[in-house]
Amino acid sequence: MDNQRGSHIPESLNRYGYSNIIDVFERACKDYALKPAFTSFGRTLNYAELHELVNAFAVYLQRETDLKPGDRIAIQLPNLIQYPVVLFGALKAGLVIVNTNPLYSPREMQHQFADSGARALVIHKSMAHNAEKILANTNIEKVFLTQVGDLHGFVKRHLLNAAVKYLKKMEPEFYLPGALHLRQVLLKYIGQQPEPVSIKPSDTAVLQYTGGTTGLSKGAVLSHANLISNMLQGVDVLDEAPVGCVETTIAPLPLYHIYAFTISLVVMGYGGHSVLIPNPRDIDGFVKELKKWQMTAFMGLNTLFIGMCNHPSFRTIDFSQFTLTISGGCALTHKAADLWKEVTGCEIMEGYGLTETSPVVSINRPGAIQLGTIGVPVAATEVAILDPEGEPVLEGTPGELCVKGPQVMVGYWQRERETQACFTDDGYFMTGDVAVREPGGYLRIVDRAKDMILVSGFNVYPNEVEDVFCSHPAILECAAIGVADEHSGEAVKLIAVARDEIPDIKELKDWSKERLTRYKIPKYIEFVADLPKTNVGKVLRRKLKEQQAADKVA
Structure with a gap:
């Protein structure tokens, strides 16, 4: 690995002289002690309370x-306030974080834990039965x-935990002898201070595993310098936005995902409040939660914007303080962007990353948005477009x-x-x-x-086809894939979800003729009840291709 990558933080952006993530955390807790930091399930921790719990862990x-410093600890949690507690506590002890998707199967868990060499695991009880199956094959x-x-x-704790276990039946039985209860661990050392640990900018902070949507997931080694640099690049962008834009930030995307992870650091840098949404797919519950807050910022992605805007109660929310929306994770369609602006x-x-x-890597800066683009590169970033x-x-x-x-x-x-295969000779x-x-x-x-x-x-890019068909009033969402064709090598197939009634296929194709070159028009159009997605809402084209291949064999 290149010893230079991930070793420096641009001085031009680093006005507070940060060297590592804990520097960011400590400054926020000192400067914004009594301000709310994170909320989940109705429980809010201010920065002082968060600091105390982090120190205890x-x-x-x-x-x-x-x-020891450098050892790996896996965190497998949904969007609970326990996440920032164990995250910053582990980093403060010098450990390396292995962010793990709570929806992983035992096979995926085993791969990630074994590959990373994780020696400890923080896990929600609802996933413990899966951990039981594979822990013997890990470190x-x-x-x-x-x-x-x-x-x-006391009261709400017991009510919530009983509801999850007995009413929703989300905690299958498991046997993990020797497992520790996080609450008891934290209570034992409340009020005590950890020993300082020297953390250099080049030290590894996180092993962030790629989504695995195109094959076996790999751990991206992200240093403290990497994450602080990107946080500061985000701050540089938001310095051009209205003051207080992240005062109350709605965070529906999971913190184990790098998009939400880094945004949460940006919000912390301003002393902002992250309202964590554990299950954004429950739109009814999501909207109900939003009505409790005068949100100033929202971090989401295309499918979530559409889902929210199509919920009748979403339009009744108070948007008077709402000034900032950031999209990432997958392509933003014109339809979603227009609908969101109309409603909010x-x-x-x-942005793109x-x-x-x-x-x-890049983002549309405040006041200079060009819809349909991913904006311009963030500070201290070079891009090249190569043949x-x-x-x-x-x-x-x-x-x-x-990108460099x-x-x-x-x-x-x-x-x-x-690693070598994914870098050019000049880095x-x-x-x-x-x-x-x-x-x-x-x-x-x-x-x-x-x-x-x-x-x-002829090259056909699925995003272009999808953007066109998503603008049709009868289509809620769609994905375009290539399927084998004896005449043209490949043909375009559109797999769509109808808003209400399924439209006439021929009429749909005729409609697209005014909007797409002939070879880009789908030869096949199929309507389904829903599209396979990752946990953050990105459509899995690979899964659609696999389903098509399986159907052909059958």
Whole structure:
């Protein structure tokens, strides 16, 4: 791995002289002690309370385990206030975080735990039965268990925990002898201070595993410098937004995902309040929660924007203080952006990033939004758009988007060959995304190179097809994939979810003729009840392709 990557923080952005994530945390807790920091399930921790709990967890790790700085600890939690407690507590003890999706299967858990060499695990009780099946095949020695209500008061704690276990039946029986209860661990050392740990900018902070939507997930090594740099790049953008824009930030995306993880650091840098939404798919519950707050900012993605705007009660929310919406994770359609602005009065700032870039590469800056683009590169970031031979293309010509900057990962964990393969000779990370550079330096993603459909020698990018069909009033959401065709090599197939009644297929194709070149028009259109998605709402085109192949064999 390149020893230079992930080792520095741009001085031009680092006005507080941060060296690591704990520096950010400590400043926020000192400057904003009595301001709310995180809320989940009706429980709010202010920065002072968060600081006390974080210290308690760090003390326990130092005094009652043999975990040493550099050891890995996996966190497998939904959006609970326990997440920032264990995150910053583990970092304060010098440990490396392994963020783990709570919806993982035992096989996926085993791969991530074994690959990372994690020695400890913090897990919600609803997932403990899966951990029981695979822990013997990992290096995990310490398991910390928690429940939804563990940081609430006596009455609500017992009510919440009983409801999850007995009414919703979300905690299957498990047997994990020696497992520790996180609440008891925290209570034991409340009020005590951990021993200081030296943490350099180049030290690894997080092993952030790629989504695995295109194969076996790999751990991106993100240093403290990587994450602080990207946080500061975000601060640089939001310094142009209205004052107080992140005062009350709605955070529906899971904190184990790099997008929400880094945004939460940005919010913390301003002393903002992150309202965590544990289950954004429960739109009724989500809207009910939103009515409790005068939100100033919202971090989401395309499918979530559409789902919220189509809920009748969403329009009754008070948007008078609402000034900032950021979109990432997947392409933003014109339909979603227009609908969101119509309902909330707020434009969406679409950005672009990857796990490997901590994640933000570019974004539409406040007051300079160009819908349909991913904006301009963030500060201290260089981008190159290259042809298959590695040569720069002309402005307006598609090519692979490549990135160089302080937020670019050190490399893939214990995968030197894969690391070398994804960097150019002069140090640019090759994203695998096809982009064009437009006048003014704005970037536009055409599509994933591997998702491109080749129809009779012509390139068809699924995003373009999807954006067109999503504008049709009868279609709620859709995905375009390539299927084998004896005449054209591949043909475009559109798989869609209808808003109400399924429209006439022929009429739909005729409608698209005015909006798409002939070879881009789907040869096949199929309507389904829903589309397969990741836990953060990104459509899994790979899964659709697999389903199509299986159906063909059957």
